[in-house]
Amino acid sequence: MSDIDVLVLGAGAAGLFCAGVAARRGLRVMVLDHSPDPGEKIRISGGGRCNFTNVDAGLPERYQSSDRGFARHALRAYPPAEFIALVRAHRIAFHEKHRGQLFCDGPATQIVAMLRAQADAGGVRWRLGCTAGTIETLADDPVGARFRVETAAGAVRCASLVVATGGLSIPKIGATDIGHRIARRFGHRVVEPRPALVPLTFAPEQWAPWSGLAGVSQAVGIRCPAAPDSPAFLEDLLFTHRGLSGPAVLQASTFWRPGEPLEIDLAPDTEGMDLLGWLRGNREHTRGQLATVLAQRLPKRVVAQWLNDLARSHPRFTPQARLAELGNRDLQALADALRRWTLAPTGSEGWRKAEVTVGGVATAELDPRSLQSRRQPGLHFIGEVVDVTGWLGGYNFQWAWASGHGAGRAASGLRG
Numbered sequence: 448m449s450d451i452d453v454l455v456l457g458a459g460a461a462g463l464f465c466a467g468v469a470a471r472r473g474l475r476v477m478v479l480d481h482s483p484d485p486g487e488k489i490r491i492s493g494g495g496r497c498n499f500t501n502v503d504a505g506l507p508e509r510y511q512s513s514d515r516g517f518a519r520h521a522l523r524a525y526p527p528a529e530f531i532a533l534v535r536a537h538r539i540a541f542h543e544k545h546r547g548q549l550f551c552d553g554p555a556t557q558i559v560a561m562l563r564a565q566a567d568a569g570g571v572r573w574r575l576g577c578t579a580g581t582i583e584t585l586a587d588d589p590v591g592a593r594f595r596v597e598t599a600a601g602a603v604r605c606a607s608l609v610v611a612t613g614g615l616s617i618p619k620i621g622a623t624d625i626g627h628r629i630a631r632r633f634g635h636r637v638v639e640p641r642p643a644l645v646p647l648t649f650a651p652e653q654w655a656p657w658s659g660l661a662g663v664s665q666a667v668g669i670r671c672p673a674a675p676d677s678p679a680f681l682e683d684l685l686f687t688h689r690g691l692s693g694p695a696v697l698q699a700s701t702f703w704r705p706g707e708p709l710e711i712d713l714a715p716d717t718e719g720m721d722l723l724g725w726l727r728g729n730r731e732h733t734r735g736q737l738a739t740v741l742a743q744r745l746p747k748r749v750v751a752q753w754l755n756d757l758a759r760s761h762p763r764f765t766p767q768a769r770l771a772e773l774g775n776r777d778l779q780a781l782a783d784a785l786r787r788w789t790l791a792p793t794g795s796e797g798w799r800k801a802e803v804t805v806g807g808v809a810t811a812e813l814d815p816r817s818l819q820s821r822r823q824p825g826l827h828f829i830g831e832v833v834d835v836t837g838w839l840g841g842y843n844f845q846w847a848w849a850s851g852h853g854a855g856r857a858a859s860g861l862r863g
């Protein structure tokens with residue numbers, strides 16, 4: 448039997464960070480993970496370069512949750528600038544990519560090594576490659592232990608139990624639903640988990656005409672019209688053999704539910720170029736075919752297939768149609784069709800390919816600063832196991848750091 452102050456279940460981004468924060472407060476901390484290697488998702492993240500935060504990751508509206516304001520408190524207490532300063536202090540070189548995304552110049556394992564070094568500096572004890580068993584609550588313990596946790600390497604008693612076991616994506620590197628099961632066991636509600644930041648797919652017969660575009664990418668606007676909280680993203684869309692991917696669709700997938708449509712703007716006004724005005728201008732000055740004119744703004748192969756598809760409902764809009772022969776109402780209809788290409792994916796690539804989980808432990812019964820359960824003192828839930836999901840681009844790691852920081856600061860120890 449080991450007596451410690453804090454037991455952290457899960458040596459991923461949130462658990463490693465939390466352990467370091469709590470241990471450097473002088474608490475005796477143990478981290479348990481069934482995987483022999485900590486931080487496996489960090490290792491594979493950002494294409495191996497770990498997009499460890501985003502300069503805008505302090506904005507609560509960039510996080511999806513049943514309670515949109517919940518993440519604000521932890522993010523305010525531990526903003527991106529703090530993690531950036533830590534990365535600098537460890538002399539890890541990084542660069543800014545697209546839209547505030549910060550990536551390591553070198554391998555993502557540098558971030559894992561940094562987190563381990565932080566934890567080791569506080570004397571964290573490791574139980575890696577070790578499974579956790581039953582969790583018992585203790586009442587009136589003389590030294591203030593609140594939990595007794597059976598593990599494959601012997602029982603542990605602790606005052607604080609931090610559940611940092613992540614979401615369900617990528618089961619092949621260790622994701623399980625243990626965190627959701629622990630939450631339910633303590634009476635917490637779990638918002639139904641769904642794969643997110645994931646490519647979306649179509650029925651093979653529905654997608655057959657489009658599958659030849661696999662590999663083609665273009666900038667689009669995208670939103671999920673059925674989801675009232677879906678923002679409009681302006682990102683790149685990628686055609687695949689089975690459906691749609693690229694940052695645009697990954698972002699939208701967080702808000703999408705099976706059976707619902709996606710609305711894609713194929714010709715967004717990226718340079719203040721109003722689509723209808725542009726079509727009218729072309730009608731005046733060129734005698735070109737519709738396909739040729741549209742290919743100035745969209746990839747040629749997309750234009751050809753999209754017009755073929757559109758011609759089934761709007762017979763005037765064939766690839767060969769001459770723009771000069773279209774009236775104002777036609778041009779308006781064409782602009783509307785380009786602006787609101789609506790299609791309904793039938794599924795997603797699922798947990799195997801999803802970067803994150805939407806849903807998880809409901810926030811209503813968690814304190815937003817300490818991430819402590821309002822039902823069971825000493826029990827904390829942090830990181831992706833909680834019903835908070837960030838946008839693509841470093842937001843999910845910032846949530847892991849910020850929530851880990853909140854619990855690490857608040858965790859309490861045994862008496863004496």
Ligand SMILES: Cc1cc2nc3c(=O)[nH]c(=O)nc-3n(C[C@H](O)[C@H](O)[C@H](O)COP(=O)(O)OP(=O)(O)OC[C@H]3O[C@@H](n4cnc5c(N)ncnc54)[C@H](O)[C@@H]3O)c2cc1C
Binds near residue numbers: 459491
């Ligand atoms: C391919 C990929 C790329 C990504 N890239 C980025 C990126 O660049 N930027 C970004 O912000 N986010 C990225 N993410 C998301 C990010 O990795 C996660 O949001 C983040 O790791 C969540 O941290 P966490 O600590 O909550 O969970 P995790 O990091 O998943 O850690 C959970 C830990 O719990 C352990 N565990 C699970 N079940 C058990 C059990 N039964 N017993 C014991 N231990 C258990 C796991 O082994 C794991 O070590 C990416 C995700 C994937 C899959």
